[in-house]
Amino acid sequence: MNIPRFVIAGAQSGVGKTTLTLGLLKALKEAGFRVQPFKVGPDYIDPGLHRAACETPSHNLDSWMGTEKVVKEVFSTYTPGKDVAVIEGVMGLFDGARGEKDRASTAHIAKILKAPVILVVNARGMARSCAALIKGYAEFDPQLDLAGVIFNNVGSENHANFLREIVEDELDIPCIGFLKRKNEITMPERHLGLLPAVENKKLKEQLDSLAELIKEDIDLDKLLAVARKAPSLNDVTFSKSCPEKKVRLGVAWDEAFNFYYHDSITYLQELGAEIHYFSPLRDKELPAVDGLYFGGGFPEIFLEELSSNRDMHLNIRQAHENGMPIYAECGGFMYLMEKLQDFEGRTFSGVGIIPGSVRMTKKLAALGYVKASPVVNTLLARPGETLRGHEFHWSEMEGIPEENAAYTLVGGKGKDGRREGYACGNLLGSYVHLHLRSNPTAARGFIKSLGNYGQEKAMDNC
Numbered sequence: 001m002n003i004p005r006f007v008i009a010g011a012q013s014g015v016g017k018t019t020l021t022l023g024l025l026k027a028l029k030e031a032g033f034r035v036q037p038f039k040v041g042p043d044y045i046d047p048g049l050h051r052a053a054c055e056t057p058s059h060n061l062d063s064w065m066g067t068e069k070v071v072k073e074v075f076s077t078y079t080p081g082k083d084v085a086v087i088e089g090v091m092g093l094f095d096g097a098r099g100e101k102d103r104a105s106t107a108h109i110a111k112i113l114k115a116p117v118i119l120v121v122n123a124r125g126m127a128r129s130c131a132a133l134i135k136g137y138a139e140f141d142p143q144l145d146l147a148g149v150i151f152n153n154v155g156s157e158n159h160a161n162f163l164r165e166i167v168e169d170e171l172d173i174p175c176i177g178f179l180k181r182k183n184e185i186t187m188p189e190r191h192l193g194l195l196p197a198v199e200n201k202k203l204k205e206q207l208d209s210l211a212e213l214i215k216e217d218i219d220l221d222k223l224l225a226v227a228r229k230a231p232s233l234n235d236v237t238f239s240k241s242c243p244e245k246k247v248r249l250g251v252a253w254d255e256a257f258n259f260y261y262h263d264s265i266t267y268l269q270e271l272g273a274e275i276h277y278f279s280p281l282r283d284k285e286l287p288a289v290d291g292l293y294f295g296g297g298f299p300e301i302f303l304e305e306l307s308s309n310r311d312m313h314l315n316i317r318q319a320h321e322n323g324m325p326i327y328a329e330c331g332g333f334m335y336l337m338e339k340l341q342d343f344e345g346r347t348f349s350g351v352g353i354i355p356g357s358v359r360m361t362k363k364l365a366a367l368g369y370v371k372a373s374p375v376v377n378t379l380l381a382r383p384g385e386t387l388r389g390h391e392f393h394w395s396e397m398e399g400i401p402e403e404n405a406a407y408t409l410v411g412g413k414g415k416d417g418r419r420e421g422y423a424c425g426n427l428l429g430s431y432v433h434l435h436l437r438s439n440p441t442a443a444r445g446f447i448k449s450l451g452n453y454g455q456e457k458a459m460d461n462c
Contacts, residue, residue, distance in 0.1 A: 004227035005085035006147070007040075007110045007117045009093040011133065015122045016152040016179065018046055018194065021088040023210030025053035027220065028084065030211060036082040038075065040109045041090035042369075042390040042433060044259035044296065048197040050088070053207050057262045061087065061113075064097045064104035064369050065388045066438030068112050069237065074263055074437065075113055076236045084227050087115060093137060097369055104369070107144055114231050116147035118176055118223070123163055124153040131166045138173065146173065147226045150218065154178040174226065177218035196298070198255050245451030246272050250289035254279035256306060257331060259296030264436035264443075271447045280335065284311040290454040291325035291446070292316070294332025296433060300342055300360050300395070306335060307348035320353045323456070325379050325426040325449040330393055333421070333429035334358045337397070354422045354429050356399025366391040368412035372432050375405050375419065379428045379449045380442035387439050389432040406430050426453065 008024070010017045021037075028035045037050035037058035042065065050058035059078055061071050079085050089106030096105030110117050119137055121130060130151075138146040149167050154160045164175040189195065197203055214220070249268060251260070257280060265275060276287040281302060286292070299306055316336075320326060328336050337350040341359035350358075372387040374380075381387055391412045406421030406428055421430035426449060436443040 002232040003036075003079045003082060003085050003230075004224065005079075005087065005113065005115045005230045006223065006227045007087045007089055007106060007113075007115045008120060008150075009089040009106045009110070009117050010091070010120050011122065011137065012092040013095075015120045017088055017120055018049065019210060020120060020150065020152065020179065020214075021046075021086060022049055022053045022207060023214035024218070024220075024223075025050055025086055026207045026211035027214040027218075028086070029054040031220065033083040034081065036079050036085045038078075038085060038087040039090070040087060040106050041104065042392075042435070043090065044261075044433075045194050045196050046088060047262065048258065049194065049203070052197040052203055059263045060261050060435060061109050062104065062435055062438065063108050063112060064100075065390065065435045070438050071109060071112050072233065072236045073238055076233065076238070077263075077266075084224065085115075087113070093117065093119065094140065102141070107141060110145070111141075111143050114145075114233060116145045116226050116230055118148045118150055118226070119146055120150050120152055122153050123151040123159070123178075124155070124181065127159075127162060128166055130163060131170050134167060134173065135171055138171065147229070148174045148176040148223070150176045150178070152179045153181045155181055174222060176223050176226070179213060179217055196255075196258060198258055199298075245447060245454075247274065247291070247447060247450035247454055248276060248287075248289040249273040249450060250276050250278055250287050250292045252280050252292070252294045252332060253277040254281045255297075256281055256299045256302040257295050257297040257335075259329075259331065259433070261433075261435045264434070267437040267440075267443055268447065271443055273447060273450070280309065280312050281305050282309075284309070284315075286312075286315045286319060289324075290457070291450040292319065292327070294326070294328035294335060296330035296332060299331045299335045299340070303340055303342050303346075303348040307340075307350070313349070313351045316351050317353055320427060323426050323453060325446070325453055326353070326428070327379055327446060328429040329433050330391075330431050333431060334395060334397075336427075336429055338399075353427060355401065355404075356397055356422075358395050358397045360395050362394075364394055364413075365396055366393050366413045366431060368392075370412040370432060371410045372407040372420075372430070373410075374407055374423070376423050378406055378423045378445075379426060380434075380439075380445045385441055387432070387434060387442055389434045389439070391431050391433070393431055407432065 047058035339357035405419035
């Protein structure tokens, strides 16, 4: 398989990878190219912005939650029929999982996919010193193909020309273009990162402006020439995802709940799930389904609206009382609690099927990759099995009974072996986000639980 591709990597976080990537996606789309975006790592917000920029779902490539085989499989699933794949990196080029060298880093993904790397460098206050910086990145890992440089925060045309001469003459690395400091466009942010696409009312205007800057200052022909030099991927194999059972799954989706790995939904469909979306913010009833999936998001921003939708609360509680399988991650986990407190200290009612309360904090409460080992039998897995996921939240919970903990966690921010989550019967809630193709046991366990419930419901109706 041969698909032109390149990775947008940063010398460090904050150099403008995401805004540059969004502009490139929009500009390439407008130029008539069929673009497939990807995001390195466990991020949810950037893929949503990618989709808005090029009207194509973006997918996560995570070599910590998944194996190299899974990374290749995800990449190869969505690139057929596309003209170019654009992969946005995470943090700095070589920043990966703590203590595991380059695993989960942008560099690791680039090597797995044999993708050339375009390094984004913040040129503010730099002249010839940038050559030493770029030379270090180019030579640090000989297996990596650092194929071009884009400078951000360039002060003037003279500054740009000077940087180009240094990089191309002294390092023989192509300079793909510049983004000038005066033209910098900022994207609105929140405590978990950029404002999600579903909430940003000015996103189209911002994307249009970014695309115009890209057309002016980035050499798209040179960039595509680099992409077309990427070698073929000849060792891709696909796991057989034979449907387990035909089931109907309700997925919460609106401004409050939209943190899902798009490929996880696709994988559940491959296993036999028919997806039915509903809004906890606006809908009064649940769809006719065999189970519910509440993803993460920003329920803390919409607590007043969520709390006032008592009909939805009642429907979810009734589904739970009927034994319907319910799985909730992070923001969804919070929503199912009895009480929720926002950043200002105001308290609102949650759905109330998980005992205890949650409050937003003024600082980061958890961040990082974790291994989750079930304490009891859950919807997804059993004791003795291990799931690989990611935590990222600004809230703390209290009041959950110790005997109802779902997992013991290793990694992330906290003491190894700490207990986390809630599991009781067909209900599972946790702060841990899972990429389901990378955790096939969990995905199949979920589908099996949905199928068992659907079968019991059918028998009850006989």
